[in-house]
Structures are given as structure tokens and as C-alpha cells.
Amino acid sequence: MADDAIGSPARGGVDGRAARASLVDSRYAWWRLFICLLISTIGGAGLWCIVVVIPEAEADFKVDRATASLSYTACMTGFALGGLLAGRLVDRFGVFVPLVLAAVAVGTGFYAAAFSDTIWQFTIIHGLLIGVGASATFAPLMADISQWFVKRRGIAIAICASGNYLAGTVWPIVLRNLLETGDWRHAYIAIGSICAATMLPLALILIKRAPSEAEQERVAVAAGRPPRRVEGEVPKGPVQGILVLAGIACCVAMSMPQVHIVAYCVELDYGVARGAEMLSLMLATGIISRLASGFIADRIGGVRTVILGSVLQTIALALYIPFDGLMSLYIVSAVFGLSQGGIVPSYAVVVREYFPAREAGTRVSLVIMATILGMALGGWLSGLIFDVTGSYQAAFVHGVAWNLLNIALMLSLLWWVGRPRRAQGEAATA
DSSP states (O other), X not given: OTGGGTTOOOOXXXXXXXXXXXXXXXXXXXXXXXXXXXXXXXXXXXXXXXXXXXXXXXXXHTOOHHXXXXXXXXXXXXXXXXXXXXXXXXXXXXXXXXXXXXXXXXXXXXXXXHTOSSHHHHHHHIIIIIIHHHHXXXXXXXXXXXXXXXXXXXXXXXXXXHHHHHHHHHHHHHXXXXXXXXXXXXXXXXXXXXXXXXXXXXXXXXXXXXXXXHHHHHHHHHTTOOOOOOOTTSOHHHHHHHHHHHHHHHHHHHHHHHHHHHHHHXXXXXXXXXXXXXXXXXXXXXXXXHHHHHHHHHHHOHHHHHHHHHHHHHHHHHHHXXXXXXXXXHHHHHHHHHHXXXXXXXXXXXXXXHXXXXXXHHHHHHHXXXXXXXXXXXXXXXXXXXXXXXXXXXXXXXXXXXXXXXXXXXXXXXXXXXXXXXXXXXXXXO
């Protein structure tokens, strides 16, 4: 019945609002999810190309590892702050406007970075153009797609978030092949052209606005899933604050392998190509983790899913410390991807469980901004620890400590919010 109303006017006494509400969980919603996945994969190019290019930039601009890593930090900082702005635009205008701006910024950014004369120009461009532009292709898309699903919201968010890891799977390999036939500057020009030419037409497909909050809640009640909110006894501000701190903590830990695996392989004399393959393997298995986390979150809730992923990520990080053989690193990288991939999208599920749909764009983007700032901070700290100690072993221990903080924060949230949330759920059901 929901599928019959896609794009159709009201019929048989069904008013326009009911017809629009039927788009929730419909075939159109799944088609929209597919387009979001494509845009996220394309727009995420800058986030992963810079990881591969860090050793090239270090040699080209004649700087140390920590300084070269600042370009990644700037990119992730722009990605984080731009995501918050894009989230506000989504709440007000829908996702189309920020996606158009993103396409222009990402394409221009790759071109400008290719003509950088200094490491500081290179770094600023990654922050202000590539990072800010890519921001609209992650958290804002998750916030938007969360409003088109009720029964399968967890898996829908997970699929949408997988575009970021698909980008990490595809683009390092593409860039590696481009580097074999030319330098990184020509490769950046080619990637910028691809992004600009594909993102704009795809954005046009998403011009339709999401169903209203009242319509979403009506579908949720009809499906036996009444909305449950953080209200009264548990104020919104502290819950948002815990999620922000937890997001920073888990992603400082997560950044160590993702940002420095290529440089780590170079340090061990395995080469850039082996590091790029490990990064792609890590992110490919991360996609499996993200999809699995969506199914799990639909059954046990977002908070418990974050805790599960964080415990597994702690174990995987610890495995990097004793194992540094080539085959061992391939295996541990695959295990790490399977462990951590579902953590970040699960935060979006938590936000939608605890906060109203009308606040989705801003609140999801705020939490995701925190995770990205954690990645940016962790990427720089790992480079600094390497410069100070001459080894990445201490950086892995540093990541484990941050992960333990994340687990403690999410357990406190589960304990604090769990009791009133259960009571609210029972009251809504009654």
C-alpha cells in the first residue's frame, strides 16, 4: 500500500498528507537511500585521498610527518564544522541545497590543492574547501534518510553511512593507480573533475523534502513503534553532551590505524601500495560492520550497539601492538574494520531514538562533528607521538586509552537514560 502512493496524488478519500506519509518505508525511500549512498561515496573522496597523499606531500613540501598530517587534521576539521552548518541547512531547506554547495566546493578544492605552492596552502584548501564540501555527504545525508524510514531506520542509516567507507575502499585504489602514471597533483585534478561532474546531477534527484515530523510519528505509531524522547527527568543538553564527548573519544582511537596505516607501512618498509591495500581492506570490512550494526541497532537500540562496537574496537587496536608482520597487519586491519565500522552511524540511531525529527539535522550533525573532530585530533596526536617516540607503538596504546573512556561514557548514558526511557516506552504503549 505504501508503494502504490509513490509520486501519486491522493485517491479514494485519502488526503494529501496521508499520501505523503506513505512515502515512509516505501520503494521511493529505498531509491532515495541508493542515491544517498552514491553521493556519499563520491563526496568522501577528499577524506581518504589525503591519507594516501600524506607521504607524497611530506616529500614534495619537505616537511616532517606531524606537519604533513595537519592537512588531514584541517580536512577533518572542515568536515566536522561544515557538517554542523549543513545539518542546519537540512533542517531548514532540505538536503538539496547543501549538496549543491558541496559539489562545487569539493571539485574546486581538488583543483586548488593541485596547484598549492606550500604545505600551508595545501592544508588550508583541504580544510576550507574539500573538508567543508565533503561534510554535506555524510551526517546531513544520514539525518535526511532517517526521516524516510521507521521499521528499518537502523539499517537505512547504516547503508547511508557506508558510502563514507565505500569511498575509503575505492578512492585509495584509484589514487594509487593514478600515482603510478603521474604525480599527485595530476591525480587531484582528475578526481576533482569526477566529483564535480557526478555530484550535481545526483543532488537533483534528492530535491523532494522529507515527510513532516507528525507524519513520521503517525507511521511509527501504526507500525507499533511509538516515539520515545528524552524529556523532563533527563534533560536534552547533558545527553547531547555525553554523546559529543563519547564521539570524540572513540574516534581519537579510531583514527590511529585509519590515518596512519599507509605511513606505518612505509615506516616498516612495506611501501605505500601495501598500506593503501590495508586501508581499503579495513574500510571494506568496515562496510560489513556498518551493515551489521544497522540490523543490531534495530533490535537492541543505538546505545548498546555503540558499546558493543567500542569494546570490539579496543580489542582490535590492542592487536596492532604485538603484530607488525605484513600478513599479520592485513589480518589485524580486517579485524579492525569489522570491529569499528558500525560505531559512528549508531550515534545517529541514538539521536533519533532520543530527540525529535525536527532537530535531526542539527543534532546528528553535532554528534558526527564530534566524531570527526576526534578523528582530526587523533590523526595529529598519532603523528606527534611518532615524531616524539620514533615509533607507532605508543600511539596504539594511546588509542586504547581513549577507547576505554568512550565505553565508560556510553555505559553511563545507558544507566542514566535507560530507566526513564523504558518508563516512557511503557507509557506510550499503554
